[in-house]
Amino acid sequence: xxxxxxxxxxxxxxxxxxxxxxxxxxxxxxxxxxxxxxxxxxxxxxxxxxxxxxxxxxxxxxxxxxxxxxxxxxxxxxxxxxxxxxxxxxxxxxxxxxxxxxxxxxxxxxxxxxxxxxxxxxxxxxxxxxxxxxxxxxxxxxxxxxxxxxxxxx
Amino acid sequence: xxxxxxxxxxxxxxxxxxxxxxxxxxxxxxxxxxxxxxxxxxxxxxxxxxxxxxxxxxxxxxxxxxxxxxxxxxxxxxxxxxxxxxxxxxxxxxxxxxxxxxxxxxxxxxxxxxxxxxxxxxxxxxxxxxxxxxxxxxxxxxxxxxxxxxxxxxxxxxxxxxxxxxxxxxxxxxxxxxxxxxxxxxxxxxxxxxxxxxxxxxxxxxxxxxxxxxxxxxxxxxxxxxxxxxxxxxxxxxxxxxxxxxxxxxxxxxxxxxxxxxxxxxxxxxxxxxxxxxxxxxxxxxxxxxxxxxxxxxxxxxxxxxxxxxxxxxxxxxxxxxxxxxxxxxxxxxxxxxxxxxxxxxxxxxxxxxxxxxxxxxxxxxxxxxxxxxxxxxxxxxxxxxxxxxxx
Numbered sequence: 001x002x003x004x005x006x007x008x009x010x011x012x013x014x015x016x017x018x019x020x021x022x023x024x025x026x027x028x029x030x031x032x033x034x035x036x037x038x039x040x041x042x043x044x045x046x047x048x049x050x051x052x053x054x055x056x057x058x059x060x061x062x063x064x065x066x067x068x069x070x071x072x073x074x075x076x077x078x079x080x081x082x083x084x085x086x087x088x089x090x091x092x093x094x095x096x097x098x099x100x101x102x103x104x105x106x107x108x109x110x111x112x113x114x115x116x117x118x119x120x121x122x123x124x125x126x127x128x129x130x131x132x133x134x135x136x137x138x139x140x141x142x143x144x145x146x147x148x149x150x151x152x153x154x
Numbered sequence: 155x156x157x158x159x160x161x162x163x164x165x166x167x168x169x170x171x172x173x174x175x176x177x178x179x180x181x182x183x184x185x186x187x188x189x190x191x192x193x194x195x196x197x198x199x200x201x202x203x204x205x206x207x208x209x210x211x212x213x214x215x216x217x218x219x220x221x222x223x224x225x226x227x228x229x230x231x232x233x234x235x236x237x238x239x240x241x242x243x244x245x246x247x248x249x250x251x252x253x254x255x256x257x258x259x260x261x262x263x264x265x266x267x268x269x270x271x272x273x274x275x276x277x278x279x280x281x282x283x284x285x286x287x288x289x290x291x292x293x294x295x296x297x298x299x300x301x302x303x304x305x306x307x308x309x310x311x312x313x314x315x316x317x318x319x320x321x322x323x324x325x326x327x328x329x330x331x332x333x334x335x336x337x338x339x340x341x342x343x344x345x346x347x348x349x350x351x352x353x354x355x356x357x358x359x360x361x362x363x364x365x366x367x368x369x370x371x372x373x374x375x376x377x378x379x380x381x382x383x384x385x386x387x388x389x390x391x392x393x394x395x396x397x398x399x400x401x402x403x404x405x406x407x408x409x410x411x412x413x414x415x416x417x418x419x420x421x422x423x424x425x426x427x428x429x430x431x432x433x434x435x436x437x438x439x440x441x442x443x444x445x446x447x448x449x450x451x452x453x454x455x456x457x458x459x460x461x462x463x464x465x466x467x468x469x470x471x472x473x474x475x476x477x478x479x480x481x482x483x484x485x486x487x488x489x490x491x492x493x494x495x496x497x498x499x500x501x502x503x504x505x506x507x508x509x510x511x512x513x514x515x516x517x518x519x520x521x522x523x524x525x526x527x528x529x530x531x532x533x534x535x536x537x538x539x540x541x542x543x544x545x546x
Contacts, residue, residue, distance in 0.1 A: 022342075024324040029266075029307055050324075063326040063472075066266040066308030082228045083422070083448060083462050084385040120310060120466055121228040122267040125385035125448075126392050135269040 001074050002034050006042045009034055014049050024050050028061050036072040036115075043069070065119065072115040073108040075153045078132045079146075081118040084125035089142075093129055094118065096143035097150060114150060155404060157371060157397045159379045160240070160355055168242050169287045171358030175250045176295060183254040184210045187357060189365035191377040196222055196313065196350035197420055197444025198520065202357075205347045208337040210255040212345035217257035219248050219299075220341060220348040222318060223264045223271075226310040227421030228466060229446030232381040233351040235393045237271050240355055241278035245301060247354030249288060250361060252299040255347060260301035263318050266308045275303055310470035314519045315348040317472065328474045329519035352381055352445070373399035376437045380445075384409045387451035396436065398443075403432030405447060413451045416536065421446035422463040423524035426531035456536040460528060461489045467525040478522025481513040485529045492537060500538055507533065 013030045017023035027046050031038050038046075038061050047054040061067050079097065081090055094105060097116055101109055108115040124130035127139030131146065138149055175183045188203025209217060221244065225233040237244065248260040264271060279301055282288040290298045309327045311317045316330035319341050340346025356378060360368045369377045376399035385391045389410030396405060406414060406429075414429025419441040427434055427441070429449075436443045450459060464486040473479045488506045491497035510526035517523045 020324075022322070022324040025307060025321060026304075026324065029305060060324065060326055064266075064307035064309050066306075081462075082466055083459060084229055086462050087386055087450075087454070119267070119308070120470060121226060121230075123225055123231040123234050123265070125229050125231055125383065125446075128385065128391075132267065137270060 001036050004034065006031060006035065006039070007045060010042070010045050010049050019050055021050060021052055021056075024052060024057055024060050025064075028057070028067055032067045036074070036076070037068040037070055039071075040069070071108070073112050075113065076115050076117065076132075076134055077150055078117045078119040078122070079105075080120070080122045080124065080128070080130050082121035084121075085129040088128040090129040093131075093141055093143050093146045096147055100147045100150065114153060155373065155397050155400050156394065156408060157379050158395045159359055159371065160236070160352065160381060161393070161395045165243070166358065166362050168246065168282075169285060169293075171361040172246050172249050172253075172287055173293060175253055175361050176293060176297060180210060180254050180256060181207075183250060183361065186365050187254070187360060190360045190368040191365075192353060192356055192360060192368065193377075193438055194350055195352035195356070195380065195445070196225075197227065197424075197442060199438040199442055202347075202349050202353050205337050205349070206251065206254050208335075209345045209347045212338050214345045216259075216342075216344045217255050218341045218344055218346040219251045219255065219257045219260040220315075220318070220322070220346055221248055221260065221262040221351060221354055222313060222315060222348050223262050223268070223351050224306050224313040224318060225351070225445075226265055226267075226313050227423065227444050227446050228463070229385050229418070229421050229448040230383050230444060231385075232383045232393045232445045234268060234271065235383075236351050236355055236381070237268075237274060241275050242281065243355045243358055244351055245275075245278055245282050245288060247357035248301060249282075249292065249299045250357050251347060251349070251354065253297055255345070258298045258300070260299060261322065261341070262301060262303045263306060263312070263322060264303055265306045265312075269305070272303060272305070309472075310466075311472045311519075311521050314521060317519070318348065319346070326472070328472045329521075331518075371397055373397045374435065374437070374439075375399065376439070380436065380443050382436070382443065382447050383445050384447040384449065386449040387411065387414075387454070388449050399435055399437045399439075401432060402427070402434045402436055402441065402447075405436065406432065406449065409449070411449045411451075414449055415452045415454060416450040416456060416459075416532075418446070418448045418450070418528070420444045421448075422466055422528055423521070424527065426528055426535065428535060456532050457489065457493060460532040460537075461486070461493070463528045464489055467521075471521065471525075475516075475518040475522060477513045477516040478518070478525065481509055481517075481522065482525055484509060485526060489529075498541060503533060503538070
């Protein structure tokens with residue numbers, strides 16, 4: 001996560017994508033990726049910048065699983081819970097991660113280091129069970145390797 | 155039968171297909187793809203060449219070529235492997251499409267779950283630009299074409315082509331009413347073709363070798379080859395390329411599947427068959443092959459499998475139309491009730507099988523029209539069968 005002000009990220013996006021409806025999802029994605037989530041203020045600023053209503057921006061933001069309107073941690077762990085990963089033990093990995101981090105899926109550690117989420121199929125079914133840590137895929141996980149990877153995140 | 159064309163070690167020279175296409179009229183390029191009977195490799199099976207011919211003939215100065223790389227069907231990963239290895243070929247296929255329909259802009263809608271493929275595509279695009287195969291005045295001619303990536307944001311339904319267009323236009327990924335079809339009114343209201351990654355990658359091979367060659371690759375009247383992502387209870391999960399029209403048993407043997415209780419072809423929204431049906435055919439005539447094949451061995455609780463799928467559909471339904479939004483939730487409730495023992499037998503389950511049919515008939519898009527397939531198949535073939543009330 002960068003510490004850049006949200007207005008700067010939005011302006012940069014608008015310069016690249018334009019100031020219209022089409023830019024809404026692209027700017028939302030940029031803000032979410034850089035700051036970990038999209039705040040109410042950010043959504044209002046995007047609405048103004050793209051000349052659409054705040055309700056429209058909120059409706060787009062809440063539609064997509066990868067965009068969060070709730071603050072998230074510095075690192076985002078997304079464990080696949082769909083069938084091929086589930087058959088290879090994703091439930092056991094989730095339990096191990098929850099225990100290790102002391103949080104449940106959907107929560108963020110109190111120090112703001114990790115947000116743990118489950119996700120629909122991430123297309124790594126040939127190497128299941130798998131998870132995405134930020135932009136990096138990790139596969140053929142065991143409860144031990146998954147916890148080790150997550151412990152290594154600063 | 156295993157037959158490698160797209161995955162062949164022996165690949166034609168990059169640009170040779172685009173060069174050949176550019177020596178033909180754009181209409182002839184579209185006709186060649188149509189005559190090859192290349193059916194949409196994302197799983198819907200609509201003839202790609204028909205889209206090209208229609209979009210080529212549609213009125214409008216601005217047209218678009220869109221690649222659907224929103225591979226989200228559970229168990230599908232063939233497009234990830236194709237992009238990792240053959241991004242050059244994908245871009246060449248898109249450029250040929252641009253030439254055929256008269257478009258100068260291509261967009262790749264890449265699912266958010268594949269962020270690590272963004273640099274792979276960008277590097278391939280730079281290579282093609284340097285080789286004069288993308289950009290302005292391609293190969294010194296008048297034809298210009300370039301591509302950009304649009305990232306998804308985590309929504310399975312955006313694999314539906316009109317939901318994908320909505321998403322690219324910055325809105326919620328809710329499918330549009332059809333007609334109008336994208337070939338007339340697609341991205342930004344302009345004529346647009348939307349094809350799967352594998353479909354575009356097949357195109358250069360078709361242009362170089364001709365429609366008749368492609369037709370002859372298939373078995374039993376099908377054309378071409380097809381990639382399958384196979385996972386679950388197999389010794390060698392991965393991507394395999396077979397002649398379209400091959401038997402499912404051939405694929406199971408390649409991947410090393412033993413003790414097969416059930417096979418799901420086409421992902422969660424596909425068909426689930428007993429493992430003994432080895433002669434069923436991977437074809438749009440029988441088991442529509444999107445790309446996903448998931449194998450369940452004798453130890454798997456098929457009701458648990460169904461529960462996982464229904465949870466997936468409840469989470470991913472866009473909520474726009476009632477049969478899909480409410481229907482999937484009710485079917486998940488039914489799975490829970492079966493599990494708890496409060497729902498059993500054909501008579502008690504009949505209303506849910508009726509609901510499944512209503513969803514199929516009444517839903518707005520392919521999502522709701524197919525999401526009850528796994529419920530019907532698993533309840534009929536595995537749950538009621540275990541009750542001694544066997545389905546078909």
